């Protein structure tokens with residue numbers, strides 16, 4: 001999970017890219033970077049940590065002069081977290097200076113890596129993204145042909161922004177796994193992971209980049225856009241709407257917030273026989289689903305947790321005691337809201353089950369009478385190979401247990417998952433039609449769109 005942004009034909013390119021990256025910070029907190037071109041020599045600045053800590057006034061205004069910029073925020077687990085893998089990656093090759101920022105996971109990375117190693121390629125990073133630059137550097141012809149032929153060799157998930165000395169390029173894989181949108185601010189085009197990153201800096205969202213589309217931007221104009229490959233069906237990650245994307249981002253003609261409200265409304269219909277005093281979200285991603293649930297069920301909506309936003313990932317240490325301690329610091333129930341109540345508790349998903357169990361236990365310690373746990377997606381039974389950090393199958397609680405077994409493990413009085421049909425309806429275009437099922441749902445079905453084998457690349461978590 002990462003966030004990317006690119007802007008061209010703008011004297012404030014680095015400043016606007018960093019502002020967009022702040023908006024995309026939820027997609028990755030471990031490292032951030034910006035590459036600039038257009039005024040002086042192409043230059044990349046990367047560092048570990050949050051955008052606001054890395055990109056101060058001095059760096060943005062004095063050290064990153066340029067009229068075009070691409071930016072990246074990266075999510076990894078601590079094992080893979082290093083400055084070496086912070087993006088954008090920049091190279092100098094036969095086609096000039098090229099930098100790339102990537103969101104996704106290239107599933108045939110290991111296979112292609114083997115091939116290019118035989119041709120003498122040297123790798124400086126350990127992530128799959130570098131393979132793109134090798135493919136581009138080893139191809140001959142015009143930039144357009146080089147990009148298209150390189151992308152055709154890749155499998156899996158990749159939304160990309162690529163920067164050359166003169167050109168900004170956006171690419172989305174033919175399945176459209178990860179989002180990528182096009183917008184405009186005055187005379188500058190912007191490409192970003194989410195529409196909110198464009199709108200927040202004063203730009204206007206224009207449209208989604210199509211699955212399989214390459215869009216080439218120079219001097220404030222779209223010079224060319226074309227499909228490098230077509231797929232029978234779009235497979236955009238449905239988890240983007242369940243959890244990852246910002247609620248104010250637009251997906252399929254409506255905000256993510258609206259989709260989450262609908263998830264809650266469908267959950268309320270699935271649970272119409274369950275009575276409770278209040279509906280409560282697990283902050284923050286359970287919020288809108290709980291609101292939708294309350295609207296449909298007419299059960300009172302209450303915020304029963306105080307969340308401490310200052311406890312970051314870096315505080316999480318690899319021991320159970322410290323993890324429990326961190327969880328207590330992060331989320332505290334408000335006793336007068338929950339004491340003696342039957343509650344419907346809404347969360348976005350259950351992966352390992354440990355966080356939900358800890359939360360339910362915490363609420364019971366605060367005197368909650370009954371907890372009906374409702375989840376705004378189906379049970380996660382398969383790992384993700386398309387760019388989301390989910391653990392392998394043996395660590396997924398729903399891959400190895402029935403719903404009743406999970407309920408018992410969590411200590412909930414009842415457990416309901418939103419069914420897949422309702423999730424698709426909640427996330428589809430404004431006018432729901434059957435043909436609107438354009439989603440990847442592989443982690444809920446265990447059926448994948450690309451060949452998954454022992455050589456399929458996935459960062460090990």
Ligand code: SF4
Nearest residue numbers: 237384386440442443
């Ligand atoms: S497998 Fe799940 S998390 Fe991964 S892209 Fe598909 S829906 Fe999204």
